[in-house]
Amino acid sequence: MPTKRIKCIVCNRTFFEGQGVKLVLGGKELYFHSKSCALKFVKSMVLYLDQKDLEKAVTSTLKEFEQRLQELEERSKKRIEAIH
Numbered sequence: 004m005p006t007k008r009i010k011c012i013v014c015n016r017t018f019f020e021g022q023g024v025k026l027v028l029g030g031k032e033l034y035f036h037s038k039s040c041a042l043k044f045v046k047s048m049v050l051y052l053d054q055k056d057l058e059k060a061v062t063s064t065l066k067e068f069e070q071r072l073q074e075l076e077e078r079s080k081k082r083i084e085a086i087h
């Protein structure tokens with residue numbers, strides 16, 4: 004089966020399906036050849052968002068990752084306790 008050639012929408016470099024980064028945003032499938040191109044796109048996109056919505060989104064995302072870190076910390080604490 005021939006692999007599809009895809010163009011990075013940020014830098015125009017071509018790559019093959021399965022490589023690169025795919026993001027689904029706003030109902031659109033977006034393809035980037037690398038994480039740095041995806042980040043560049045997201046950074047620009049954020050500027051077009053409503054600042055109030057953006058504030059809420061940042062707060063929610065921060066909370067999500069803080070929770071994740073806390074869970075990881077607790078898990079490693081338990082692991083250390085189990086060793087002793």
Ligand SMILES: [Zn+2]
Nearest residue numbers: 011014036040
């Ligand atoms: Zn690119």
